[in-house]
Amino acid sequence: MKKKAKAEIDLSTEEKIKEAARKVFTRKGYAATRTRDIAEEAGLNLALLNYYFRSKSKLFEMIMAEKMQQFFGFMLPVINNADTSVQEKVELITSKYMELLMENPDLPYFVLSEIRNTPDYFMKITDSGNFLSKSIFIRQIREKAPGRNPFHYLINLLGMCVFPFIMNPVLQKMGALDEKTFAKMMKERKTLIPAWIKSMLEED
Amino acid sequence: MKKKAKAEIDLSTEEKIKEAARKVFTRKGYAATRTRDIAEEAGLNLALLNYYFRSKSKLFEMIMAEKMQQFFGFMLPVINNADTSVQEKVELITSKYMELLMENPDLPYFVLSEIRNTPDYFMKITDSGNFLSKSIFIRQIREKAPGRNPFHYLINLLGMCVFPFIMNPVLQKMGALDEKTFAKMMKERKTLIPAWIKSMLEED
C-alpha cells in the first residue's frame, strides 16, 4: 500500500519516460514528435531516453504495441466466446469500448493515424490469417442476417463506438457540442448502440 | 479542346507539383513528408517547389484546404436546403459521400490525422459559430426524434459512411476482406445506410 502510493507519485525514471512518450506520441504522432519534447515532458534529460530505450523508434514501438493491445486486445476473447449470444457480445463490446474510449479519447486518432505506417505491429496481436472471418461472432451474425456480408454490421458496431471520438474535436470546435453534452451522449450510446444494431439485424 | 487534351497529358510544372504533393502528403502525412519526396514524385527539382510555392508549409496548406473543401464542402448546401426531407438529405449525403470516398479512399486518413494539427484551416470553410446546430437538417432530425440529441444521428450517418474506409486497410491486412468484396459492400451501403438511419429515427 505504502509502496504503491509512493510509486504513483514518484515514478521510476523508466516509467516517467514511457508516460511522457505516451502523451506526446499520442498528441503529435510519430514523425512530428521530437525526442526532446518527450524528455521535457518527463522533466528529464534527452540522453536518458537513449539510455533506457535504444532509440526513438524502439520507444515508439513499445508504446504502439501497448495501444494496439488496448484497442484490439480485449475484443478477441469476446468475439470467440461460444457461450454468449450475438446480442450479448454486442452489448459487451459496446460497453467496454465506450469506457475505454472515454478514458482514452485520443486513442482512435493515434491508432488510426499510425496504423498505415506500421503494417506489422498489430499483426502480432491478431496473428493468423483470416481468423476474424472464422470467428464465432461473425458466424453468429451470418446466421442472423444470411443475406448480407456480416462485416457490414461489425463495421457499423465499431464505427458507432469509435467515430464519435474522431468527430468530437471537430464538433466542439464548430461549437456544435460541449464537453459535458458529449460525455452524456457517450453514456447514452452504451444502450443505444446495441439497440440500433439489433434492429439492423432484424430488418433482414 | 486541343488545348485541354494537351494540358491533361502534359501538366504545367505547377500542377505537377500539386499533384505530387497531394499524393505524398496524403500517403505519409505532413511531418513525415520530405520536400525531396514530392520533387521526386513530380519528376522535378526540389528548388522548383520553393519557386512556385514559398515553402513546404504553404504548399501543404493549399492541399489541406482543398481536401477540407472536398470533405466538408458539399455537405453544407445540402444540410441547409429547406426543400428536401430528412430522408432525402440522408440519401443525398450518403450517395455523394460514398462516391467521393470510393474515388479518394485515403481522404479520411489524411483529413482526420491532420485535423488535430490544423485547428484553423477548416474553420474558414465552416465559419460562424454553431451554424450546424441551427441547420435545417439538425432541426428536422430533432422533430423526428424529439427525445434524443440529434447529433447522435449525424454522427451515425457520417460514421457509417466514413468508418469503413478507415477500417478497410486493417481488415484487408487481416485477410477478412478483399478489395473486390469491399467495393461491392460500399455500393450496397448506398442504399443500406439510409434504410438503417430511417429505422433508427423511427424507433423513437
Add this chain to the structure above:
DNA sequence: GTCTATAGAGGGATAGAC
C-alpha cells in the same frame, strides 16, 4: 523557368564527466 550546389537549422544519438 529550371537546374546544381550549398548554406543553415533541427533533431537523433552518443561521449564522457560526475
Add this chain to the structure above:
DNA sequence: GTCTATCCCTCTATAGAC
C-alpha cells in the same frame, strides 16, 4: 543512473549559373 556538450546526418530553403 543522470547530466552537459557535441557530433553528424537529414532536410528545408536559397544563391546563382544557365
